[in-house]
Amino acid sequence: MTIVLARRLRGHHALLEMALKDERSRARPDDRTLAGIKKKKLAIKDRLSVFDSASVRSTAH
Template identity: 85%
Template sequence: MSIVLAHRLRGLHALLEMALKDERAQPRPDDRTVAGIKKKKLAIKDRLASAQARQMPSALP
């Protein structure tokens, strides 16, 4: 994964975190919206983790 793509994914993750906070701050947060945001955040986090795992050499012989 390129550094630029990783940076963009981290930025998108941060934007989703702000959207989640905004939705939760509503008097009656929409459960579907909250769940959708969380799902997107998790997908981004998983994509970043798998890319980092591929880039790091294995410590096993």
């Protein structure tokens, strides 16, 4: 994974965090919407963890 892709994923993760806060601040947050946002955030976090572990291995050598 390239650094550019990692930055894009982090940016998208931040946007999802804002969407999550917005949905939670509504008078009646939609549970399905919240679950969908959380699922997307988790998928991005999983992809970033692969990138972070690969970058740690490359700097360890």
